Structures are given as C-alpha cells and as structure tokens.
Amino acid sequence: xxxxxxxxxxxxxxxxxxxxxxxxxxxxxxxxxxxxxxxxxxxxxxxxxxxxxxxxxxxxxxxxxxxxxxxxxxxxxxxxxxxxxxxxxxxxxxxxxxxxxxxxxxxxxxxxxxxxxxxxxxxxxxxxxxxxxxxxxxxxxxxxxxxxxxxxxxxxxxxxxxxxxxxxxxxxxxxxxxxxxxxxxxxxxxxxxxxxxxxxxxxxxxxxxxxxxxxxxxxxxxxxxxxxxxxxxxxxxxxxxxxxxxxxxxxxxxxxxxxxxxxxxxxxxxxxxxxxxxxxxxxxxxxxxxxxxxxxxxxxxxxxxxxxxxxxxxxxxxxxxxxxxxxxxxxxxxxxxxxxxxxxxxxxxxxxxxxxxxxxxxxxxxxxxxxxxxxxxxxxxxxxxxxxxxxxxxxxxxxxxxxxxxxxxxxxxxxxxxxxxxxxxxxxxxxxxxxxxxxxxxxxxxxxxxxxxxxxxxxxxxxxxxxxxxxxxxxxxxxxxxxxxxxxxxxxxxxxxxxxxxxxxxxxxxxxxxxxxxxxxxxxxxxxxxxxxxxxxxxxxxxxx
Numbered sequence: 001x002x003x004x005x006x007x008x009x010x011x012x013x014x015x016x017x018x019x020x021x022x023x024x025x026x027x028x029x030x031x032x033x034x035x036x037x038x039x040x041x042x043x044x045x046x047x048x049x050x051x052x053x054x055x056x057x058x059x060x061x062x063x064x065x066x067x068x069x070x071x072x073x074x075x076x077x078x079x080x081x082x083x084x085x086x087x088x089x090x091x092x093x094x095x096x097x098x099x100x101x102x103x104x105x106x107x108x109x110x111x112x113x114x115x116x117x118x119x120x121x122x123x124x125x126x127x128x129x130x131x132x133x134x135x136x137x138x139x140x141x142x143x144x145x146x147x148x149x150x151x152x153x154x155x156x157x158x159x160x161x162x163x164x165x166x167x168x169x170x171x172x173x174x175x176x177x178x179x180x181x182x183x184x185x186x187x188x189x190x191x192x193x194x195x196x197x198x199x200x201x202x203x204x205x206x207x208x209x210x211x212x213x214x215x216x217x218x219x220x221x222x223x224x225x226x227x228x229x230x231x232x233x234x235x236x237x238x239x240x241x242x243x244x245x246x247x248x249x250x251x252x253x254x255x256x257x258x259x260x261x262x263x264x265x266x267x268x269x270x271x272x273x274x275x276x277x278x279x280x281x282x283x284x285x286x287x288x289x290x291x292x293x294x295x296x297x298x299x300x301x302x303x304x305x306x307x308x309x310x311x312x313x314x315x316x317x318x319x320x321x322x323x324x325x326x327x328x329x330x331x332x333x334x335x336x337x338x339x340x341x342x343x344x345x346x347x348x349x350x351x352x353x354x355x356x357x358x359x360x361x362x363x364x365x366x367x368x369x370x371x372x373x374x375x376x377x378x379x380x381x382x383x384x385x386x387x388x389x390x391x392x393x394x395x396x397x398x399x400x401x402x403x404x405x406x407x408x409x410x411x412x413x414x415x416x417x418x419x420x421x422x423x424x425x426x427x428x429x430x431x432x433x434x435x436x437x438x439x440x441x442x443x444x445x446x447x448x449x450x451x452x453x454x455x456x457x458x459x460x461x462x463x464x465x466x467x468x469x470x471x472x473x474x475x476x477x478x479x480x481x482x483x484x485x486x487x488x489x490x491x492x493x494x495x496x497x498x499x500x501x502x503x504x505x506x507x508x509x510x511x512x513x514x515x516x517x518x519x520x521x522x523x524x525x526x527x528x529x530x531x532x533x534x535x536x537x538x539x540x541x542x543x544x545x
Contacts, residue, residue, distance in 0.1 A: 004037040007056055011037070014178040017061055020054040027054070043067060043169040044516065045162055045367065049140055049149035052091055059148045062177050064096045064138075067150060068103035069179075070172030071134065074164075075109060077171075080133035084197070085113040086123035087138035088294040089229045089255035090148045093117065096138045098185045100150070104136075105193040106182035115196045117255060119230045119295030121407035124157035124372075125205045126197055128402065131155075142266035142292040145259045157404035158372035162495070205402075206234060212400035213413040215242035218420030222287055223280035224412075225249035227265040227272060228256040229293030235412055239289075242416050247283040249276045259293075267292050267299025268395055270310050277301060277308050287419050287429070291408040297395040298408040300415055302430045309430060314347040314445050316415065317391035319429055321350045322436055323418040324388055324399075325357040335359050338388040339378065341371045344486070344501065345511050345524040346393045349443045353436070359388070365486065365497050366513065368396050372404030393445065393524075441507065444531040448523040449515075450543045457519045464521065464543070468500050468512060476538040478504045508532065510539065 008024075015021045027033055036055025041048050041063050048067055050059040075083065083104050087097035097113060104111045112130050114122070120137050127135035135153035143149075152160050152168065160168070188194040220243040226232035232253040239246045251261050252275060259265045262272040267290040270277075280288040280301065288301040288308060300316050301308040311319075321340055328335045335357035342350055343366045354361045364370035371390035378384050379401065390398040396406030399414055415429075422432045437443075452460045472483035486492050486499040503509040507528035515522055523539055525532070 004034050007037040008033055011054065015054070015062070020060055024054045043165065043172055045160060045165045045369065046516070047149060047151040049143070049147060051146050052148055056177070061095065061099050064099050064150060065103050066175050066177050067172055068100040069107070069175045071136070071152060071168055072104055072107035072109055073171040073175070074168045075134060076107065082110040082112070082130070082132045084123060084127045084130055084132040084135040085111060086118050086126065087114070088120070089117050089257050090140060090293060091145065091257035092148060093138045093257065096148065096150070100136050100138070101194050102182040102185055102188060105188040111194045112197050113194060117230050118233060119409060120151070121296055121403045121405055121409055122202070122205055124153060124403045124405045126201055127153050127155065128157045129201050129204065130197070137294070139294040141294055142297060144264050145257060156372065156376050159369040159405065161369060206238065208400065208402045209238065209410045209413060210241070212410055213417055215413050215417050217244065218242065218423070219244050220287070220416055220420040220423055221245040221283070221285045222289060222416065223247045223249065223276060223283050223285040225252040225276040225290045227262050227267065227290055227292060228252050228254065228259050229265065229291060229295060230255070231291035231295035231408065235291065235295070235409060238409065238413060239416065242413055243420065247279065247285060249279045251275065265293050267297055268313065273299060273301060273310065280308060286423060289412050289415065291412065295408045296406045298397070298411045298415070299395060300429070302428050304430065311429065312445065313393045313395040315433060316395070317342065317393070317397065318347060318349050318353065318436060319418055319433060320389055320391065320397060320414055321353050322432070323421065325353065325359055329357065337386050339386045340388055341374045341390040343370070343392045344499065346391065347443055347445060348507060348526065349440060352440045365494055365499070368392060368406045371398065375401050375404060441528045443507070444527045446525045446536060448525060448536065448539055450521045450523070451519055452521065453519045461514050461521055465498060465500065465512070465514065472502060475502050476535070476542060481505055
C-alpha cells in the first residue's frame with residue numbers, strides 16, 4: 001500500500017465521478033485524509049463493509065469496481081462463468097450493484113441482476129436457482145446509514161469461507177483502482193451479457209417460503225415494519241395469507257437508505273422499533289415484526305399487559321425449536337430424524353429441548369455460512385429433509401433448504417405460525433416461553449464487548465486470548481468443568497477459530513472471541529436459574545484491567 005499522500009494524489013488525478021471529485025477537493029483536514037487513504041478497505045469472509053465516501057478505505061464506485069474485478073479474476077482462475085447480483089435499499093446500493101455487474105460482464109462473466117432491490121436471502125436463492133458460480137449482494141445489513149457493503153456467495157448460496165476470501169483478497173490486491181472503463185450498463189443489457197432475473201424466480205422463491213411454513217389463515221393480528229429496507233417488497237403480501245390483520249408502519253415500509261425514522265436500523269435494538277411499537281399499540285396487534293434493511297434478520301415484540309416486550313434472538317430461536325418439534329410430534333412425524341443447527345455462542349436451551357424429542361443438534365462456529373454448510377453436508381448424504389431449523393443469537397433464522405443464509409422472510413411466517421398456534425390455546429409467545437423455562441430452567445444470556453483500538457489494542461487482545469488458554473481449572477473464582485479451545489480443530493471437529501469456551505456448573509459459562517471486523521473482544525455469558533450480575537461485574541473488571 002502506497003503512502004496515503006501518494007494515494008490522495010493518484011485519486012485527484014484519476015477520479016471522474018463528479019460527486020466524489022468534489023468531495024475529495026473539499027477535504028483539507030490531514031487526519032481525515034489519512035483515515036480515508038492510509039489503507040485499502042479490507043476484504044474478508046463478510047466481503048467489504050465501510051463508510052460511504054471518497055478514499056481507498058471507504059465504499060464508493062471505485063472500491064466496488066476494484067473488488068468486482070478481483071472477484072472476476074478469481075472466478076476466471078477457477079473456470080467459473082456466471083454470477084448473480086442483488087442489492088438493498090441503502091444509499092448507492094443500486095449504483096454499486098450495477099457497477100459490479102458491469103465489471104463482471106466486462107470480464108466475460110454472464111451476469112444475472114435483480115430488476116429492483118431484494119432481500120439478501122433472495123440472492124442466495126437466485127444464485128442456486130440460476131446455477132450461478134457465485135453471488136454478490138450490496139448491503140451493510142443493519143448498520144447505520146453512513147455504511148454500505150458487499151457480501152459474496154458461493155454456488156451453494158452460502159457466504160464464502162476463509163480460504164476463498166483470502167484468495168479473492170489477493171486478486172483484489174493485484175487490481176488497480178483506475179483502469180479501462182467498462183461499457184455502460186444498458187449496453188451490456190442490450191447484448192445479453194447482463195440479464196435481469198425473471199419474475200418467475202421471485203414467484204418460485206415465494207412459493208418455496210409458503211411451502212416450507214404452510215401457514216394457515218389465523219386470528220393473529222400483526223404490525224410489520226421493514227425499517228425502510230427490502231422487506232416491504234414481499235413480506236406484507238405473505239403475511240396477508242397467514243394472519244387476520246396486517247398493519248404496516250407506513251413511514252418505514254418505503255425504501256430509504258437514510259433511515260429517517262430509525263438511524264440505527266437494527267431489529268435487535270428497541271430504539272429502532274420505537275415507531276413500530278407505537279403503531280402496534282395503536283393497532284392492538286398481538287405481535288410486532290421488524291426486519292432489517294436486507295431482510296435477513298427479524299425482531300419480534302409481543303403484546304403484554306403493560307405494552308410490548310422485545311424477544312431476544314435466543315428466545316425466538318428457543319420458541320421456534322420448541323414449536324417446530326412439538327408440531328412434528330402432533331403430526332406423528334419422527335422427531336428423532338430432525339436436525340437443528342446453531343452456533344456455539346447460541347443458547348444451550350435449544351439442546352435441552354431437542355433432547356426431549358430425540359432430535360439432533362449440530363453446533364457450528366459463529367457465522368451463518370457454517371449453518372448453510374451443514375445443510376450442504378446433509379444434502380450430500382441424501383438427508384437434506386432432516387434439516388428443521390438453523391439459528392443464531394443475533395436474530396438470524398432459517399427453515400428449509402433452498403436458501404443457505406439467514407432468511408427473515410421465512411422466519412416471519414414461522415413466528416406467525418407459532419404465535420397463532422399459542423393464541424388458539426389462549427397463550428402468547430411469552431406465555432409459552434415461561435412454560436419452557438418452568439420445564440427446563442430459565443437461561444440468561446448477555447453479550448459483553450470490550451474495545452481495544454489500534455496496534456496496542458490488537459496486541460492486548462492477542463495477549464488476553466493467550467493468557468486465557470493457560471490454566472483453565474478455575475476462572476474468576478468459578479470451577480471450570482469443561483474448556484473448549486476452538487483453535488484445536490482436531491478436538492472440536494470444526495475449522496480452527498480463535499474462540500475459547502469455558503463451562504461452569506449449572507449450565508453456566510462464557511465464550512470469548514475477538515471480533516472479526518472490529519477491535520473488540522466479545523464475551524458471551526450464560527447463566528441458568530438466575531441472572532449472574534456478579535459474573536458480569538467480574539468479567540468487566542477482568543477484561544478492562
């Protein structure tokens with residue numbers, strides 16, 4: 001990477017985009033110039049994600065085009081010929097998608113692109129349905145409006161794994177930012193080198209969702225918000241087939257990358273749901289459903305005597321596990337064939353429920369691509385029909401096998417099915433959750449994050465993880481009954497990962513891992529029976545020391 005001042009000069013000489021050119025000319029603060037140009041935006045298993053703006057360390061048409069050229073080089077090196085492209089409602093998402101499509105077409109790759117914005121799970125489906133070798137999705141998921149990103153998928157519809165990401169990154173590193181300009185998007189359309197995805201593919205995706213969930217009209221009343229994202233395109237019409245009343249949060253069911261009513265459009269956060277909760281209360285809805293901008297995560301709030309209570313990702317996953325297995329039993333289906341896949345940082349309560357029904361649980365590393373990978377392995381054994389549910393604590397769920405990433409579209413219908421069933425029994429989702437706790441014990445989960453910025457911070461995180469791997473007989477005065485080091489793949493059966501799990505007595509424990517995208521240490525805490533505030537305090541003191 002050249003000196004940042006050299007990069008600034010190169011960009012000043014070569015940038016043709018009038019908006020970016022003006023933005024660069026207006027930058028006079030040396031610190032900001034350095035931040036924007038001191039490095040390239042890093043490409044990893046999550047693709048690219050960055051702040052919108054001019055610079056090598058930002059997301060713009062030039063960084064998107066360069067990444068696309070690198071992906072194209074990777075594809076050609078492996079004899080791949082076809083790629084699918086989609087995008088969400090964020091600022092410049094359509095522009096970036098078409099920029100990527102032009103780069104792919106210029107490299108001789110057949111490119112299938114959506115006609116208009118669509119959810120991320122549809123990109124996974126499209127990649128598989130059109131028998132594409134790879135897929136590209138322009139989205140920054142639930143990040144604030146100033147961000148956008150670029151996710152990359154393999155032919156199976158899963159996000160790429162480490163080895164592919166590293167190889168693609170090396171191709172990107174060899175690609176200049178400024179080179180021969182591809183033809184206009186419309187020219188590639190006219191020549192057939194870029195084609196639009198047909199309406200039939202969307203209808204097949206929606207038909208698949210209906211077939212997986214098999215929702216029947218119910219008395220359930222729902223308020224839905226798309227948080228100004230892609231969910232508005234298809235979720236309302238699906239909901240109308242499953243519940244008696246669907247009310248939309250109109251201000252948030254129009255695509256708007258500025259997210260004017262929810263600056264941080266994350267359905268995990270109650271602040272993002274403020275308008276939706278207000279509308280749900282006005283409507284008297286049984287539940288509020290909220291999907292993030294690319295509709296791969298869903299938040300659920302349940303009506304109570306005192307308003308609405310937002311369920312956690314673990315709670316929704318537990319409710320779906322319980323409902324789906326009990327529904328199989330009601331229908332006299334063999335629950336011992338059912339397979340549930342979850343991540344290692346996701347609630348153990350799902351395992352206890354599965355055990356009751358003799359169902360299998362597979363634990364995988366953090367990242368939904370590993371859940372999708374397990375579906376592929378079941379498929380190879382001719383057992384894809386065994387897959388019942390995949391989920392992670394960060395509000396991602398999947399039913400069915402046609403999509404290999406978290407899918408809020410199918411999850412919304414599944415939640416409605418469960419809520420409608422319990423409503424027919426005079427209960428709410430929260431009521432059923434309390435019954436589950438009474439049977440298995442109440443589990444408490446908390447995510448603690450500790451930031452250590454810069455080179456010194458990176459060194460501190462590495463040292464902390466090394467020290468944790470020392471004597472694990474006790475930790476913070478608590479007896480460790482099992483320690484699992486995920487760097488030792490021969491013992492875990494999983495790919496090597498810088499994660500350490502410590503289990504205490506009474507179904508309690510902690511999982512510690514560095515963030516893959518931010519200078520953070522993440523600590524996932526579990527306790528059962530009562531919330532362990534003392535453990536939270538001890539962990540905070542330990543990691544902040």
